Structures are given as structure tokens and as C-alpha cells.
Amino acid sequence: MxxxxxxxxxxxxxxxxxxxxxxxxxxxxxPPRPDFGGMARALGVTENAIKTCMPAPAKGQLPERPDPVRIASCLSDANPALTPAKVDDVLKAHGPKGSRGN
Structure with missing residues (x-):
């Protein structure tokens, strides 16, 4: 040897x-990932549209709290009936568990 x-x-x-x-x-x-599929179904848009309109965190950074007004505006072409309040409700229901009091 x-x-x-x-x-x-x-x-x-x-x-x-x-x-x-x-x-x-x-x-x-x-960080935990939100349920993009559930959000898309609840908002009546595609999952790809949700991912496009959600702010992506920089590598190694924690994500910022999504802005429902900005997201509703971004998704308005996909579903013109969306309101910031509806988006906020869906974000709370389908966001990462264990954050923001979920």
C-alpha cells in the first residue's frame, strides 16, 4: 500500500x-417559496403571469413583501377584473407558510 x-x-x-x-x-x-399555482388559479391568470409579476429576490437575499397594487397592475392584461385587495388576499392565502404571520 x-x-x-x-x-x-x-x-x-x-x-x-x-x-x-x-x-x-x-x-x-x-426562503420558502409561495404557491404560484394556487395564486394563479385563485386570480384567474397563468402561473407564468404570476411569476413574471412577482418581485424576484436578488441571489442570497430574502424576498421583499410583494406590493399588491403593483402586482394587480402587472396582471391587468391577464385579468382586468383584479383589484389590489383581491391580490393581497391571495398573497396572504398562498404565500410562503411561516412568514408574515401565516
Missing amino acids: NPKTPKRIATLFVLATLTPLAAFAQQQQQ
């Missing part, structure tokens, strides 16, 4: 152990 073999085995073991842990830790830091 080569004298470097135990060091290589130890290095591989450490890498094999730490890589999944690092990935798990990164996933734990990501």
Missing part, C-alpha cells in the same frame, strides 16, 4: 461527508 493512500482515503471521506452537508445547509437558508 502506498504511504499516501490513507491520506487520500481520508480526504475523499471528508469531501464525501461535507459536500452533502454544505448543499443541505444552503437549501435551509433559502
